[in-house]
Amino acid sequence: MTEVSTNGAAGPLASSHSGPQLDGETRTGGHRIAVVGATGAVGTVMLQCLRERGLDRDNEIVLFATARSAGRVIDGRTVQALEPGVNLSGIDIALFSAGGGTSKEWAPRFVEAGATVIDNSSAFRRDPTVPLVVSEVNPHALRDHRGLIANPNCSTMQLMVALAPIHREAGISRLVVSTYQSVSGTGQKALEELDAEARAALAGERLPEPRVYPDHIAFNVIGAAGNFVDGDDHTDEERKMMFETCKILEDDEIAVAVTCVRVPVRVGHSESVNIETREHLSIERARELLASAPGLILEDVPSPLRAEGRDEVYVGRLRRDPTHPNGLAMFVVADNLRKGAATNAVQIAELLIRNHQIRQASEVQQ
Numbered sequence: 001m002t003e004v005s006t007n008g009a010a011g012p013l014a015s016s017h018s019g020p021q022l023d024g025e026t027r028t029g030g031h032r033i034a035v036v037g038a039t040g041a042v043g044t045v046m047l048q049c050l051r052e053r054g055l056d057r058d059n060e061i062v063l064f065a066t067a068r069s070a071g072r073v074i075d076g077r078t079v080q081a082l083e084p085g086v087n088l089s090g091i092d093i094a095l096f097s098a099g100g101g102t103s104k105e106w107a108p109r110f111v112e113a114g115a116t117v118i119d120n121s122s123a124f125r126r127d128p129t130v131p132l133v134v135s136e137v138n139p140h141a142l143r144d145h146r147g148l149i150a151n152p153n154c155s156t157m158q159l160m161v162a163l164a165p166i167h168r169e170a171g172i173s174r175l176v177v178s179t180y181q182s183v184s185g186t187g188q189k190a191l192e193e194l195d196a197e198a199r200a201a202l203a204g205e206r207l208p209e210p211r212v213y214p215d216h217i218a219f220n221v222i223g224a225a226g227n228f229v230d231g232d233d234h235t236d237e238e239r240k241m242m243f244e245t246c247k248i249l250e251d252d253e254i255a256v257a258v259t260c261v262r263v264p265v266r267v268g269h270s271e272s273v274n275i276e277t278r279e280h281l282s283i284e285r286a287r288e289l290l291a292s293a294p295g296l297i298l299e300d301v302p303s304p305l306r307a308e309g310r311d312e313v314y315v316g317r318l319r320r321d322p323t324h325p326n327g328l329a330m331f332v333v334a335d336n337l338r339k340g341a342a343t344n345a346v347q348i349a350e351l352l353i354r355n356h357q358i359r360q361a362s363e364v365q366q
């Protein structure tokens with residue numbers, strides 16, 4: 001059984017306005033959109049999303065990466081190095097996916113130059129003045145942005161699409177989540193590490209020393225995804241899900257227990273999710289809610305291979321938890337590079353354009 005919900009919150013924009021901008025007119029085209037980190041795992045998919053959703057037709061797309069990539073031509077556009085002296089004027093929207101350090105250093109400069117920044121890193125997610133937005137879940141949070149918007153962590157993103165309808169109806173009091181996170185979630189270098197190890201293993205050769213992960217990832221499972229910071233017994237990846245769930249669902253009372261695990265899957269994060277609701281929710285009603293939720297496909301047993309390249313979040317194994325009267329269990333899968341990162345960032349850009357929420361340079365600099 002597969003039930004498909006097509007009522008996405010931020011579908012493709014019809015680029016009906018090209019040419020000169022008229023005062024007060026809704027501009028779907030005519031914007032300059034920067035992709036920072038355009039050569040990376042997420043940046044590459046971002047460019048695909050912009051193209052697929054028609055945003056590259058009437059808007060100018062400009063690409064940034066490090067000096068190493070400067071001069072590379074992608075889709076007919078030349079990559080510029082993001083370095084001191086670079087011209088940031090005239091950029092309306094900047095999609096950042098170049099790591100937290102780059103975001104901390106450069107996002108404020110883009111904002112100061114007049115851009116509205118949508119940042120994929122964790123640099124600003126905890127800042128109470130920065131909205132943390134999943135396009136189907138809390139688009140209203142964009143209303144008060146000050147030039148900077150944070151895209152949630154990839155594992156949290158897909159979880160929110162699946163949980164928001166249940167939280168709205170019955171209130172979630174507690175979650176227990178175990179993730180099975182793909183290697184692309186760590187970026188391009190991690191994918192190369194998986195490939196090199198897998199090739200060596202299949203050829204019966206000695207595996208190369210791991211550089212990205214603490215252990216070999218090919219034909220293995222690493223029981224902690226993310227890093228342990230300052231002696232914490234949870235990884236930073238686990239802490240992100242704990243914090244971001246409450247911020248996005250606007251409810252600090254939700255108790256979130258998380259174990260993040262890395263598995264040798266190239267693309268697509270999976271999650272085993274146990275949910276305890278405040279009010280009783282029948283399994284039939286839960287199924288109904290999920291079947292009509294935007295951006296979500298309800299099926300029996302989702303898998304990352306089938307989710308790869310798709311923008312929707314897949315939910316399956318929906319069942320009662322027999323150990324608790326208000327307990328539900330489900331399995332949630334999505335393409336971490338798409339809905340987990342690039343698609344949501346582009347959907348936010350579409351919402352900003354559609355709702356006239358791109359700040360003007362004059363406003364930002366006040």
Ligand SMILES: NC(=O)c1ccc[n+]([C@@H]2O[C@H](COP(=O)([O-])OP(=O)(O)OC[C@H]3O[C@@H](n4cnc5c(N)ncnc54)[C@H](OP(=O)(O)O)[C@@H]3O)[C@@H](O)[C@H]2O)c1
Pocket residue numbers: 036037038039040041042043064065066067068069070082096097098099100102120121122152153154184185186187188189336337340341
């Ligand atoms: N992968 C995911 O599933 C995922 C999901 C959500 C969020 N994110 C976040 O998105 C960001 C990028 O992740 P990724 O997986 O795409 O990493 P990646 O494959 O390693 O790509 C990093 C990109 O950033 C560029 N870059 C690095 N330092 C830079 C600098 N100082 N100035 C300009 N560009 C710079 C790189 O350019 P060069 O090619 O020139 O080195 C490359 O284009 C990270 O913050 C990550 O946490 C990733």
